[in-house]
Amino acid sequence: MLSPLDLSLIHGPIPAAATVAAALALTYLAIRKNRTWWTRVLPIVLAACVVVVLGLTFVIDNVWKPWPEPLPVILTVWAGAALTALALAAARLRSGRWYGRVFGVLLALGVATSAVVATNAHFGQYPSMRAVLDVFTNNQVELNEAAPPPSGVVEVPAGKKLADVWKRPDDLPDKGTVSEVPIPGVFPARPAWVYLPPAYATTPRPKLPVIVLLAGQPGHPKHWIDGGRVVDNLDAYAREHDGLAPIVVVADQLGANNANPLCFDSALGQSESYLARDVPAWIKQRLTVDERREAWTIAGFSQGATCSVQLAVRAPDVYGNFIALAPQREPTLGTRQDTVKAAFGGDEAAFIRVNPMDILARQRFPQSAGVIVSGHDDATYRQADAEVFEACRKAGMDVLWKELPTGHDWNMAREGLFGSLPWFMQRTGVVR
Structure with a gap:
């Protein structure tokens, strides 16, 4: 019952x-x-x-x-x-x-x-009372305990998928682990949250794909753990795939709940360098991951979705994929004038050089892929989402459009992210 x-x-x-x-x-x-x-x-x-x-x-x-x-x-x-x-x-x-x-x-x-x-x-932030109570529980595991150095790594022959050579171990854990850990860098970020799927605890250990996940603004990385139900949904996916699921690192691109450094390197901070350089370097040094760009995805909700599109075009050598859950048309503090003034001292040319919609208009990205998810009832961002999708398509990206019967809320964010997992796992070469 x-x-x-x-x-x-x-x-x-x-x-x-x-x-x-x-x-x-x-x-x-x-x-x-x-x-x-x-x-x-x-x-x-x-x-x-x-x-x-x-x-x-x-x-x-x-x-x-x-x-x-x-x-x-x-x-x-x-x-x-x-x-x-x-x-x-x-x-x-x-x-x-x-x-x-x-x-x-x-x-x-x-x-x-x-x-x-x-x-x-x-x-739609907390779908049940259990989700509310989880805010006050402490189910995290120290990362040193959850992610010791591997004693062996699963080798995948050329032309094969990980699922072709992966065998479910008898001692496979029922659930993954979640850990809170600081990721140092040039931006004053709050601690990140790291999800490791059950397969990560096995020997030999598979090299798994990575999702760097971002919350919206106002927001906190833990919102994806509490309201976003990352652990529950990824554990459910892992149970259906012999313990295989992506490694998810919920990083902080804001610095504070109400801050918005716009994911640029600007007067507001070096959020872009942090996400494009410091976070990936830390992940590769600390975790056993598939280091191919095709196995890396930047994803986020609302302002985090806007940031995901930015990183997809500003750091395509790092992130081969993106999942944008209701992105804005461009990074903004309300108006273009306010944004340019706060971030670039009024230099609009500097903004245009790094604005993703302007980059998409002048460059092509045939090796990149993404999913843009929009809520049908999202009166604020639905049109912007469609414009971003069209710009990505014209720039040569392999991009998918998903529209859900929701508004601009966590219902859309949860369903949009976890509904994109089959695409992501196939795209990253884990399953066929």
């Missing part, structure tokens, strides 16, 4: 019940048998909450601008609902019996909780 921990927090009864409960709680909090309440308190509270939420939205979207796209309307609505509930509960503290005041506070907290549930359902 399905565990309650595995019930969906994205679809079905839980998010629906949270919305209904919030509506009922707000209705209760808004109604009182008091003329002053209806003529003064309630109108003032509602007007103040509207002003505060709209003001904060304006500041975030137009002054602070921590990310290029505006706040989704659903976040503004739920923020207003939560603030209104808390304000109404506070107004009720002035009168009434103690248990009525406590009940009002609990209802307000319930509305705030419903807002969190609805926000999660919108972005």
Whole structure:
């Protein structure tokens, strides 16, 4: 039977019940048998909450601008609902019996909780309560323990695939391992997360392909471990392929949750050099991997997808493949003018030299391949995704287009990445 921990927090009864409960709680909090309440308190509270939420939205979207796209309307609505509930509960503290005041506070907290549930359902970050609880667990293994030096390596004859010579060992582990480890370099990156599939723990050890994976912005590498469910999905793939799956290194291209150095070498940092030079060098030195460029893929979601396209054209000798999950048309801090000013001191020619869409227009990449995944309901990026796909196709890349019935959310990111695994494993020469 399905565990309650595995019930969906994205679809079905839980998010629906949270919305209904919030509506009922707000209705209760808004109604009182008091003329002053209806003529003064309630109108003032509602007007103040509207002003505060709209003001904060304006500041975030137009002054602070921590990310290029505006706040989704659903976040503004739920923020207003939560603030209104808390304000109404506070107004009720002035009168009434103690248990009525406590009940009002609990209802307000319930509305705030419903807002969190609805926000999660919108972005699809945590598909179940088990995924939420995994944030607080520590299932990682020290990399020195998970990846000791190999005592033997599987040799693959010319013209063969790894699957042709790979035999499932009797002592194959049921699951892979995940480790948190710093990757030093020219960029002040946060620690990366490394997934090693079950086959990596065997002797002799196969040389496996590599995915360097990037989160969106705002974001953190661990978001792919928690919300992205990398371990669960790759373990599931490995079980169907005798322990074989890619090595995944979730690297940090941001430096901080709300930072956006644009994956360039610029005034904002040397994110490009870090991903194109330092991270691959560390992986090849520390892990047993297939070092052919055809076996290396750069992948990411949202800003990480934009970065993936950048690395595919800026470092094609390193990354032969890319998986871009809802990329932007070009790296951006909101506008071309803001981007050029912050990163290149206003020198637009410097931006054009490294902007992937401009590079694709003047160079060809017949030895590169990629997948561009877009959400059908992604009003912000779907058109941009299609333009990036067309530019890659015209530049000679072997590129695939996938459109999923989702928005710009983790549902698309998870399905897009793991739906691309068969293509990736065949492309990298592991399976036929």
